[in-house]
Structures are given as structure tokens and as C-alpha cells.
Amino acid sequence: MASGIKDKVAILGMGCARFGERWDVGSEQLLAEAFDEALADAGIAKNQIDAAWYGASLDSVNVGNSAIPASTALRLDGIPVSRMENMCATGTETLRGAAYAVASGAVDIALAIGVEKLKDTGFGGLPIPYKGTLNDLWLPLVSAPAGFAQLASGYRAKHRIAPAELKRAMAHVSWKSHQNGALSEKAHLRKAISMDTILNAPMIAEPLGLFDCCGVSDGAAAAIVTTPEIARSLGKRDLVTIKAIQLSISSGQESTMSDWDGSYVRNTRIAAKKAYTEAGITDPRTQLSLMEVHDCFSITELVTMEDLFVSPEGGAIGDVLDGFFDRSGGVPCQIDGGLKCFGHPVAASGLRMAYEGYQQLLGRAGARQLPSPSLALTHNLGGVPYLGVAAISILGLAP
Amino acid sequence: MTFGITGFGAYIPRLRIERAAIAAANAWMVPGLKAQAKGVRAFCGWDEDAVTMAVEAARDCLAGRRRDQINAAWLASTTLPYSDLSNSSLVAGALGLARTISALDLAGSERAGTSALALALESRTENVLLIASERPRAKPASSQELAFGAGAAALTLGTSDVIAKFLGKARKSAPFVDHVRAADAPYPQYWEERWIREAGYGALVPPVVDAALSSASLAMGDITHLVMPSPLKGASATLAKSLGFTGSVAGGLEDGCGYTGAAHGLLMLADVLGRAKPGEKILLVGFAQGVEAIIFEATGEIETRSAGRGVSGAMSQGQTTDSYMRFLSFYGEVQPEWGMRSEKSERASLSAHYRVAEQLAGFFAGACEACGTVQFPRLAYCVNPSCGAPSSQFSDHPLTEEEAQVLTVTTDWLSFTPAPPLHVGFVQFKSGARLLMEMVDVGAASPQPGMPLRLVFRIKERDKVRGFNRYFWKAAPATITREH
Numbered sequence: 001m002a003s004g005i006k007d008k009v010a011i012l013g014m015g016c017a018r019f020g021e022r023w024d025v026g027s028e029q030l031l032a033e034a035f036d037e038a039l040a041d042a043g044i045a046k047n048q049i050d051a052a053w054y055g056a057s058l059d060s061v062n063v064g065n066s067a068i069p070a071s072t073a074l075r076l077d078g079i080p081v082s083r084m085e086n087m088c089a090t091g092t093e094t095l096r097g098a099a100y101a102v103a104s105g106a107v108d109i110a111l112a113i114g115v116e117k118l119k120d121t122g123f124g125g126l127p128i129p130y131k132g133t134l135n136d137l138w139l140p141l142v143s144a145p146a147g148f149a150q151l152a153s154g155y156r157a158k159h160r161i162a163p164a165e166l167k168r169a170m171a172h173v174s175w176k177s178h179q180n181g182a183l184s185e186k187a188h189l190r191k192a193i194s195m196d197t198i199l200n201a202p203m204i205a206e207p208l209g210l211f212d213c214c215g216v217s218d219g220a221a222a223a224i225v226t227t228p229e230i231a232r233s234l235g236k237r238d239l240v241t242i243k244a245i246q247l248s249i250s251s252g253q254e255s256t257m258s259d260w261d262g263s264y265v266r267n268t269r270i271a272a273k274k275a276y277t278e279a280g281i282t283d284p285r286t287q288l289s290l291m292e293v294h295d296c297f298s299i300t301e302l303v304t305m306e307d308l309f310v311s312p313e314g315g316a317i318g319d320v321l322d323g324f325f326d327r328s329g330g331v332p333c334q335i336d337g338g339l340k341c342f343g344h345p346v347a348a349s350g351l352r353m354a355y356e357g358y359q360q361l362l363g364r365a366g367a368r369q370l371p372s373p374s375l376a377l378t379h380n381l382g383g384v385p386y387l388g389v390a391a392i393s394i395l396g397l398a399p
Numbered sequence: 400m401t402f403g404i405t406g407f408g409a410y411i412p413r414l415r416i417e418r419a420a421i422a423a424a425n426a427w428m429v430p431g432l433k434a435q436a437k438g439v440r441a442f443c444g445w446d447e448d449a450v451t452m453a454v455e456a457a458r459d460c461l462a463g464r465r466r467d468q469i470n471a472a473w474l475a476s477t478t479l480p481y482s483d484l485s486n487s488s489l490v491a492g493a494l495g496l497a498r499t500i501s502a503l504d505l506a507g508s509e510r511a512g513t514s515a516l517a518l519a520l521e522s523r524t525e526n527v528l529l530i531a532s533e534r535p536r537a538k539p540a541s542s543q544e545l546a547f548g549a550g551a552a553a554l555t556l557g558t559s560d561v562i563a564k565f566l567g568k569a570r571k572s573a574p575f576v577d578h579v580r581a582a583d584a585p586y587p588q589y590w591e592e593r594w595i596r597e598a599g600y601g602a603l604v605p606p607v608v609d610a611a612l613s614s615a616s617l618a619m620g621d622i623t624h625l626v627m628p629s630p631l632k633g634a635s636a637t638l639a640k641s642l643g644f645t646g647s648v649a650g651g652l653e654d655g656c657g658y659t660g661a662a663h664g665l666l667m668l669a670d671v672l673g674r675a676k677p678g679e680k681i682l683l684v685g686f687a688q689g690v691e692a693i694i695f696e697a698t699g700e701i702e703t704r705s706a707g708r709g710v711s712g713a714m715s716q717g718q719t720t721d722s723y724m725r726f727l728s729f730y731g732e733v734q735p736e737w738g739m740r741s742e743k744s745e746r747a748s749l750s751a752h753y754r755v756a757e758q759l760a761g762f763f764a765g766a767c768e769a770c771g772t773v774q775f776p777r778l779a780y781c782v783n784p785s786c787g788a789p790s791s792q793f794s795d796h797p798l799t800e801e802e803a804q805v806l807t808v809t810t811d812w813l814s815f816t817p818a819p820p821l822h823v824g825f826v827q828f829k830s831g832a833r834l835l836m837e838m839v840d841v842g843a844a845s846p847q848p849g850m851p852l853r854l855v856f857r858i859k860e861r862d863k864v865r866g867f868n869r870y871f872w873k874a875a876p877a878t879i880t881r882e883h
Contacts, residue, residue, distance in 0.1 A: 123739045125813055130743075133751035138759055138776065138859070138871045140823050140837040142814055149809030150824060157807070157848040206810040206845065256774050256782045258831040262807035262848075386825070386835075 004278040007241045007399060008103040010231040012224045013042025016355045019219035019343035020188040027056070027063045027117040028073035030220035034348075035074050035113060038222040043234060046074075049224070050107035052081040053097035055090035055114035055347035061127050062117050070113065084347075087382025088294060089247065089391035090114055091221065091350025096245045096391075098225050108230055115220035116345035125216060126346075145205035145213055147384030148297040152207050154262020155303060159314045167207050169317040170298035171198040174211045176326050177295065177334045181341025183367045188217040188343030212298040217343025221351035223358075228398055239398035240361045243375065244278035246271045247391045254386040265300075265381060267390035268307035272379075275392040276309075281375070285310045288331050289373030290360055292353035294381040295338040304379060305333075308392075327370075335360065335368050350391060353378035357395045402523050403564035403695060405557045406704070407669040408460025410452050410532075411550040411656045411713035413840045413875075414729075415439040418545050420721040425540040432545060435632075438654030439719050441548040443534050444839065445729045445817035446858040449476040449551070450486050451870065453532035454493040454856040456551035458799070459707045460528070466494060469555070471501040471527040473519070475511035477580070477661050478534045479504060480868065489870065490530065492760035493856045495797055509628075511661040512552075513685025517693060519556050520565050526557045531662035538586045539732050546630045548657020550713070552665035562704050563672060563681065563695040567615025571607050572689035575599055592631055600629070600638050604690050608642060608682065611692035622646055622694070623679035624671045628663035629686070638684075655714040670710035675701055718842050728817065740815040746864045762854065762872045764832045765793030773832040798854065799872065802829040805850045808838065822846055826874050840875040851877040 015037025017030045025033075039046060054070035056062050063069035067081040086093045091114040098110035121127050126144055130136070156166055178193040193211060201209035231239055248270035254260035272284075281287050288310070295301035305316040310331055311324075319325065325333035336342050336356040339349060357376030359365045375396045382389035422436035443452070453474055461469075472494070474487035481489075487502040505515045512531030519527045532551035537543035577595040580587040589595075604627075612618060619642060626649040627635035639648045649667045651658065659666055664685050671681055675697040685691035708716075720726070727733045757763065758777060765777035770786035773796050781788040808824030822838035822845065838846050839857065846852075852874040859871040 121739070125740075128740060128743045128815075133748045134755060134776065137747065137752060137755060137869055138834075140821070140835055142821065142823050142835070143811050145813055146809050146811035146821065146823055149811070150807040153807035153809060153824065153848060202812075203810075204813050208809075251784065252778070252782045253784065255825070255835060256833060257772060258827060258833055262825065 009099040009242045010228040011240045012226045013038045014355045016221040018186045019217045022218035027115045031073045031115045034220040034222040042224040052111040053094040055084040055094040057090045057346040089380040089382040089389040090347035092391035109226045113222040114347035116347045145208045149205040152299045158263040169320045173298040173301045177338045177340035181337025184337045187337040188215045189341040214339035215343040219345035219348045221348045241398040243394040243396045244275040245393045246274040250387045265385045271390040271392045279394040291333045291377045293379040350380045401564045403561040406555040408553040409669045409710040409713045410455035411441045413718045415717040415719045416726045424723040435545040440657035443549045448480045449532040452551035453490045453530040456553040460553035462707045473503045475505040475515040475531040495761035508687040509660045510685040510687035513664045513691045529554045531665040533660040533662040535660045550659045552669045562701040566694040568693040569610030570691045607690040607692045615694045622682045624681040626667045627684040630658040673709040745860045745862045762798045763795040766796035768792045773830040803852045808846045837873045839873045853877045
């Protein structure tokens, strides 16, 4: 039985660029913004980095292939830099690569960095995906909201929920994130929005209206990791360590066999169970201090509350409307605004979530600071609910 | 031995437009179109062409019958999507017909349908599937824009279970050019109507009808149904009068369909076969560069033939729109601004296509012989995690005629589609197979989980770079809602 990664890797420093419609900069400058902050936070020089994992997901509008765009942007000379792409889980994947390298003893200090420059497409929403020559011949090319809207359809049918009731809970999810985003200096959308505005917004993919969809943003985020021992030897006292990183990827069951009922995300459930085991968490509802989940769409966040076993099955609507995930609730969710308001530069998002968890755990979250948090969970969902990637990381204070 | 028609089927696109909407939009320049502005005409969705309509008509014709006995698939049309790529082979592939059949495209004139029928009768080709399909284009504001429709008809011919036996026929060619469309021209050009009626129908048809009657040893009074397609209103009634015909003049399907060129004779024939009684004799006339006249007699079998959709079913399944711009857009007469999302390359890889062409065209899922899981697409291993057998253990499981229903669905306003919004969701088949599919012809009500579906063969994507469209199956409500 593998011993897992719990407490074997510490975060030495993190950085996050200002997210948003960054007409002023390209991906290389976004990378630099996140990297400079992370280096300063870590208190090390660039030449102390032994290896780097670099994520960029949508290269058609971004940076091109390979890791060379990152190594040249950051002038990382003569060290291994690996390019990672796993859709919206890309950022968490870079952290996993860097953490595993450190935990294995192969390197002392590793960099995880992700960037996405989405606002060079010329139109709103995500770029048009390409699914390969085989899928191109039969698979309907659906937008991201249309893929995730299937969850709403399945959830309503399974739990016999009236469309208006689910829509109201979804609206609360977005309302809460806008409340939080207003307090986030680096967030893309920093304006509170009324429930009426959310409920009456133009429809994108039924039942997802404009405010049920997250921001499409430019951004970058970075983490520098090392062992707890090296971190302490470098003078760090309060340490945030990685308690778990787990992924689960579809093998085609949900979208090909007849078991899945459309109401949940199987990968999240599998990854969550593994992550809780790795981290030693037995009751996430009481043990987790905060969550940064993949709220690409409001329905995704709502269903994720059940898939992470924080709400009982069918119970997320009640918890959402009760304010359990609001900043004053039992487990605050998206305290930095989430994908909804902080923004969603795809390959940076997993690291942005870790950045918020890291700041909260160290008590550096300013106006957003929660009282004495001890465990922060991040959750990414790449692809679509029925054919995708779920990535979960759990960060906490070192023992 | 009796030889004749052993089955028939029809397809008319569900989309219909009110002729009044076309006339109103063009009233500023041709107020006279108002005289033609009665009822509705059928038009193709952006994803329908002569091939997809042929598949649907053939499925109607072959419903509940064995397909492995079909020896030939002949496709007649003047609007085939490909000039150098066997259109009938595409149809045969979608129908899952044997690879050894004779697949033949017949084109070149609006008589292609009736001439193909005459050829099958002369050659007594056993178990031939004969399809005529047409998606005619007409210039905006032309009389043809109001008169034309779209549709397809399919017949099977042979010696067993004959529902309408062949009695006799005649033909005579004539260099009579009532209209012309050059090989690369989108629209036909017609000569004066009065000349076509008098010097064409009036002068050329009667001698050929007489010859057909004498070949069958019949007199005009023996004929029950006269089937004479024409884009010109009332042409067959006038002809009946000059022939001294007092029986039933088959309607031209004007309200609900419209004139369908090379398909129209067979479509009207299929309509008559749907209501003909045993012993009734049917005279079919085809007109283009001459005349073809063919006579059939309905047998007792016609009453035992279980009715498929047929023409009456297809006529009744309309979804009417008054959006003239939508109609023009689907036919490429206007190019609206679809935005940058529409600018992706639709170029298909021909080699990648060939590897899965049969699987896709016939919609053959793989049934795993090791565990029974039915799955699409077929990858290297069985999808069932407790099985994982290699795909060499899969057998073909066609999904096209299987019961299916909506599992999840949404209405997507963001994705580019030439017919927004995109309805898309998971389709659950009775066998356990499931996949994400586009849903079409949904009518006024959005699909809901549990809604029964039927599959339709459509264009998945038009290849604007190389012209090789990708065809695949989509799901449509099994029962329709009228308003659109």
C-alpha cells in the first residue's frame, strides 16, 4: 500500500497574477507576474529551482506546444521543464508533478506554474475545442455550458426537482461567489450581483444563464515546492504542506454504458474518496475549513457539494440555500470568488485555488481571512461531467 | 410470374414554410406571387440533402422487412450532393445493405425516377430498392420558390408479395426543353408556362399513354388513378380532360410538400399506393425530354401490407415556420453572420473516415460477446470495467431502428449550429447503449428526459473546404409537436 504524499511536500512560495481581461499583457508576462511573486515569497533565487512543471491547456490561442514557451519566458536555463495539459485539471497536475518530484527525492525544489491567455480569441466564451479525427466524425461539438447543463437535466430528473427550484439554488451559488469576489484584489469580476439579475440573465445553455457561467479570463499562478525539512532550513516557520493530491479520469463508462444517471460526477466521487484517505479525513463536512471547487457553472458547484460528500445526496440545494457554503457558513466555498468571479484561465485555475488555500492557512488573506482554517480543499473538473478529469488537492498546516 | 412493386416508403422533411411568408417577403418586387401563396411547402434542414432523404424514404419502405435480400440500390435525383462519389453507395451504407449489391446513381433529368422504374421493370431486377430523392433549389422570388418542395420516395420491386403488378408501359423521347439547369448552375430556367402545357403535356403525353394502354390491352376507362407530376398548377387535371380520363387524378401534394422534381412521380405514386384498393389500375406518367407511361394494378397484397409512415404520414408530420430568412439560410441563398465560432475547419480526414465509415454510416455499435455490453464508439477494449475484452470479440449491433429515449438534454445557444439553438444530450438505447447526440426536429417543446426518440440520418458537418460532408445519425422525437 502506497504511503501517499501527505506532509512529504511543503509549499515554499506561491504567486498569482491578476486575473481578468488582460489586454495589456501576453502569456509570457502573465507567467512572469506569478513567478516573481512566488520566488519572492519563497525567498529563493531562480537558479535554486531544480525542475519545473508548466501547464497551458488551450495552446491554439495561447502559447504553442512544448515547455519551451515557459522556459524562454522565465529564462529557466538548463533545467528540465515539462509541459502538462489535462484540460481544467492542468494546474493541479503541474502541482502534482512538482510535488511527486520532490517527494521522490529526485529534486530539492520544483516549480509548478500554469498560464492561460484566453482573451486573444476575438470572441466570448472558450475557444472551439478539437476532439480528434475519430470523435470529429460522430460526437456533437457542444459548448462547455451545454456539456455541464446535462448535469442539471439529470439532477432534476433524479431528484424530481422543479426547474425553478434548482435555478434558485444555482443562482445563490453565483450570488455568493460575487459577494466573495468583491473582496478579492486579483479577481476578474469584483462586483456583487443581485439574485434578480442572476435569475433573469440571458440563457446560454438551459438552465444555465449568463451568471451561471464562470468568467473567461487571462491569468497565471505558480507554486514552488520542496520538502518540509528544506523549507525549515530556508527559514520558513509556518508551513503549509500537501495532504493529498488525487485524480480520476473517465474510461468512457458514464458516456457509453447505462449506469450513470446524469445527476453526479463520478470522477469527483472517486478522487474525493482517495484524497480523503490520503489526507486522513473521515468527515469532510466538519473537518474541511474551506473549499475552492470547480464552479465553471453554478450547477457544477452545487452537484460537487454532494460529490465531495459534504452535502448528502439530494441535499445540496438545502445546504446552498441555507448559506452553508457562504463565507459565514459551515464550509465556506469559493472564498476568493471562485472560477465564477476570480476567473478561469484554464491551466492556472488549479494553482489559483491552491494559492487561496495557502494564503488562508497562513492567515494572509486580508479582508477574506477566515478564522483559523486548518484544511483547504481544491477541486478541478476538466472536460465534461460524463467524460473528464477530476483533480483534488488538500492543503493543510504542517504538523 | 408476376413482377411489380413489393413495397413503398416516403419521406418529406418536417420543416414547412408558409407560402404566404415567401410571397409577403417578396411582395415589394413581385406582388403577383400572392396568387401562388396558398398552404405550406416542405424544405430541407441545413443538414438534409438528397442522400439523407433517400435513406429516410428507404427506411420507411423497408420497415420491418429483411434488408439482406436487397440486391440493388438505385438512386434517382437531379440534386445529388456529389458529382463524383457514389451517392447511392452512401445510402446503401446508411441502410446497412450487403456490400455485394449494385448501387447506381441515376440523374440527368426529372424523368430519372420514372425512367429508373421503367428500367427495373424491363430488366426485372429482383429485389431492387429504387429511391428517388430531390432537394431542388429555386431563385428567391421565383415562381419555383413557391412551387418546389423537397422529399423522397422509395419502392422495392420483385416477384414475391407484389402489391402492385406491372401491366405495361411505353415511352417516347422528344427534344422538348421546358426548363434547363446547367451542370454547375444552382437554379433551373423555365420557358413560358402556356407553351409547356400545350405543346408539351398536351401534345406529347396522350400518344404515349395510348401506347402504354394498348401494351397492357387496356382502355382509358380501365384506369382508376392518373399520376402525373408537374410543377405547374392544375396540369394533370387539364391532361386528364384531354385524355378523356374520368377516374381519380392524383394530387400533386402541393399543400405540405411541393414539387420534388425527379422524386415527384414516385412520391405521388407512393401516395396513391397508400390508399389504392385491390384491382385498381394506376397510370404513372413521367415527363422530361419526352414521356414515360407505366401502368400497374394493385393486388390483394396491398391490403395486407402494414402501413409505414407513407406519404400521408410524412405529409402530416410538418413543423411550420413563417421565417423566410431561416428557409433562405438553410438553402444557402443568404449567408448570415454566424460569428467567429463558425470559422473552424470542417475538413474531414478521409483516411480516418474510411477506418470507421461502415460503423458510422450503419450506426453499428459493438456488442461484446464476452459480457453483452453494447457500446459506441467501438474502441480497442470493451468499456465494461469488469470485462475489458478486445474489440475482436465485438459483433455488429445496429442502433438505427432501436427504441431510444432522452436521458439528459440541454438547449445550447452558445455552440455554432446553422439551426440554433443546438439541442444536445444523452440518448439511452433499449440495449443499454448510450451516447451524446444532437437532437433535431424538436418542434416547439424542448426535449425532456424520458422522451421517446427515433434516429434520423443527417449531415453532421458540411465540409466547406473540400465538399466532403460528414454524415451521421441524429435523434428526433418519435412523435412530433406541430408548431415550430
